[in-house]
Amino acid sequence: MSAARRPYWLGGAVAALGLVWLHGALTLPQTGGYAVIGPGLVPTVVGAALVLLGILLLRAVARGEPFEPQEGEDVDLGQPPSRRALGLTALGSALPIALIRPLGFPVSAALTFALVARAFGSRRLLLDLGLGLLLGVACWLLFSLVLGLPLPGTPNWLRR
Numbered sequence: 001m002s003a004a005r006r007p008y009w010l011g012g013a014v015a016a017l018g019l020v021w022l023h024g025a026l027t028l029p030q031t032g033g034y035a036v037i038g039p040g041l042v043p044t045v046v047g048a049a050l051v052l053l054g055i056l057l058l059r060a061v062a063r064g065e066p067f068e069p070q071e072g073e074d075v076d077l078g079q080p081p082s083r084r085a086l087g088l089t090a091l092g093s094a095l096p097i098a099l100i101r102p103l104g105f106p107v108s109a110a111l112t113f114a115l116v117a118r119a120f121g122s123r124r125l126l127l128d129l130g131l132g133l134l135l136g137v138a139c140w141l142l143f144s145l146v147l148g149l150p151l152p153g154t155p156n157w158l159r160r
Contacts, residue, residue, distance in 0.1 A: 006061045015054025021047030088119035105151045109136030 012081055025047050028040025048147040061067075071077070092115030113123060113132025144150045 006063050006064070007067060008058065010067075011054050011056075011058030012062055013054070014057055016147050018047045018050025018052075018054055021050055023047075026120050085119040092116040092119065105140045106133055108137035109133070109139065 004120045021043060025040045025043035028043065029038035030044060047134045065121040092112045095112050095115065096105075100112065103111075110129050110132035113135065115127040117128040117132075118125070140151055
């Protein structure tokens with residue numbers, strides 16, 4: 001691969017994302033709270049790992065390692081990526097932003113689960129909604145009732 005066609009931008013983008021992540025994470029307390037772990041510790045570790053991975057990726061690009069699609073189970077490398085699947089996954093990821101306050105965590109989790117399952121090829125909408133609701137309620141109960149950490153967006157009709 002010629003030096004002009006090497007994807008240096010990829011390693012730079014990963015490292016830059018890590019730096020942005022670190023910038024936000026370092027504004028949070030790193031220690032304290034329950035189990036002496038602050039809310040900024042895990043995001044700081046993730047940001048540092050992204051910076052390190054970006055640097056390693058830049059090094060691999062500089063050495064001329066090829067970046068080609070790899071074989072996978074049930075993957076046809078000759079087909080272009082599915083824009084529909086990408087769109088459904090993006091919509092499912094963004095859905096809680098709009099729905100968590102009016103509908104609450106369990107319902108928005110169910111809708112997100114169903115959309116992402118559809119993006120991955122599931123055709124069982126009711127089953128996906130049921131499984132998503134079950135997982136959403138389980139998470140909500142675990143955090144709110146067992147751990148005493150109420151999830152944001154719990155609708156008024158579910159509050160005590």
